[in-house]
Amino acid sequence: LPSRDFLETRIEDYIISSEKVAHVQLGNSAEHALLVLTKTGYSAVPVLDLKYRFCGLINAQRITESILGMNHIEYERLPEIRVEDIMQTDLPLIKINDRFQRALDLLINQNFLCVVDDDGMFMGILTRRVILKQLKKQIYQ
Amino acid sequence: LPSRDFLETRIEDYIISSEKVAHVQLGNSAEHALLVLTKTGYSAVPVLDLKYRFCGLINAQRITESILGMNHIEYERLPEIRVEDIMQTDLPLIKINDRFQRALDLLINQNFLCVVDDDGMFMGILTRRVILKQLKKQIYQ
Numbered sequence: 665l666p667s668r669d670f671l672e673t674r675i676e677d678y679i680i681s682s683e684k685v686a687h688v689q690l691g692n693s694a695e696h697a698l699l700v701l702t703k704t705g706y707s708a709v710p711v712l713d714l715k716y717r718f719c720g721l722i723n724a725q726r727i728t729e730s731i732l733g734m735n736h737i738e739y740e741r742l743p744e745i746r747v748e749d750i751m752q753t754d755l756p757l758i759k760i761n762d763r764f765q766r767a768l769d770l771l772i773n774q775n776f777l778c779v780v781d782d783d784g785m786f787m788g789i790l791t792r793r794v795i796l797k798q799l800k801k802q803i804y805q
Numbered sequence: 806l807p808s809r810d811f812l813e814t815r816i817e818d819y820i821i822s823s824e825k826v827a828h829v830q831l832g833n834s835a836e837h838a839l840l841v842l843t844k845t846g847y848s849a850v851p852v853l854d855l856k857y858r859f860c861g862l863i864n865a866q867r868i869t870e871s872i873l874g875m876n877h878i879e880y881e882r883l884p885e886i887r888v889e890d891i892m893q894t895d896l897p898l899i900k901i902n903d904r905f906q907r908a909l910d911l912l913i914n915q916n917f918l919c920v921v922d923d924d925g926m927f928m929g930i931l932t933r934r935v936i937l938k939q940l941k942k943q944i945y946q
């Protein structure tokens with residue numbers, strides 16, 4: 665049964681590490697980001713800089729919202745909008761040595777959490793799927 | 806601590822009822838669906854028929870995928886594509902008298918579950934957020 669000990673578990677073993685995480689880079693266009701989201705099938709992905717530091721999150725909603733003109737959706741502008749102009753940046757981040765307790769609190773309001781080190785380097789993500797699997801496992805033990 | 810009794814809880818009190826759920830209707834265009842997704846900010850919403858029966862799910866990925874041409878994204882085709890042509894239909898559904906155990910199992914792989922009655926009428930949704938809040942509450946009790 666998920667006990668409070670379970671909440672003390674380190675998140676480290678449960679993160680999807682950065683090389684497995686689909687992402688876009690600072691400087692990429694909104695059109696490129698839309699293609700990445702469409703081809704990977706993820707509803708949101710991280711935006712990283714050239715040094716692989718975490719910068720923000722991009723999703724299709726922010727892309728479409730940026731081109732909603734008065735009378736029509738201005739698709740022709742997608743190549744000229746950069747992800748840094750429209751990404752979400754006010755996000756809670758977690759560290760590799762954080763515990764499940766903090767992750768659970770934050771995953772109530774987020775689909776996934778980005779994990780960074782002390783220099784802001786992107787380490788990976790912790791998803792709701794992973795935490796739900798662990799919670800289920802705890803109940804059945 | 807979430808016990809197996811907790812898993813026997815009925816989902817009924819936890820669903821977001823249908824009148825609060827953003828959705829689109831059979832016959833709507835992909836363009837209309839994209840506007841609904843963009844304005845509500847949800848990454849996926851249900852598709853209902855005129856009798857409010859559940860038909861499928863639509864998201865931005867399926868919309869964009871449907872217009873990925875050889876050389877460019879064919880936005881001009883959006884008004885002529887209908888949601889029924891592109892929605893996801895192979896989905897697990899839950900009933901109003903189902904228990905948390907079933908919901909937890911399914912929410913490991915889905916962001917949310919659509920709740921229907923025996924006639925397929927859409928009753929509402931059960932989200933990962935709601936189940937995570939309940940699991941957290943159980944741990945702290």
Ligand SMILES: Nc1ncnc2c1ncn2[C@@H]1O[C@@H]2COP(=O)(O)O[C@H]3[C@@H](O)[C@H](n4cnc5c(N)ncnc54)O[C@@H]3COP(=O)(O)O[C@H]2[C@H]1O
Binds near residue numbers: 687791794
């Ligand atoms: N290719 C696939 N294969 C199998 N199942 C899939 C899948 N794509 C999505 N799902 C399922 O759908 C859920 C929602 O995905 P979504 O893309 O909205 O939201 C995702 C996405 O925005 C992000 N994410 C997950 N894995 C990622 C990755 N490898 N790269 C980039 N972003 C990822 O984290 C969110 C939550 O993911 P989570 O796993 O909790 O929950 C996922 C997972 O249960």
Ligand SMILES: Nc1ncnc2c1ncn2[C@@H]1O[C@@H]2COP(=O)(O)O[C@H]3[C@@H](O)[C@H](n4cnc5c(N)ncnc54)O[C@@H]3COP(=O)(O)O[C@H]2[C@H]1O
Binds near residue numbers: 935
């Ligand atoms: N307007 C808002 N205000 C506050 N928080 C918000 C929000 N929009 C999204 N969120 C947060 O982001 C999570 C992911 O939302 P998403 O739109 O990808 O995925 C959503 C969406 O596809 C669907 N959904 C939730 N509420 C809905 C509603 N009222 N109408 C239609 N679809 C809904 O269920 C999925 C999971 O929702 P869940 O609540 O577990 O998880 C939500 C919630 O924690």
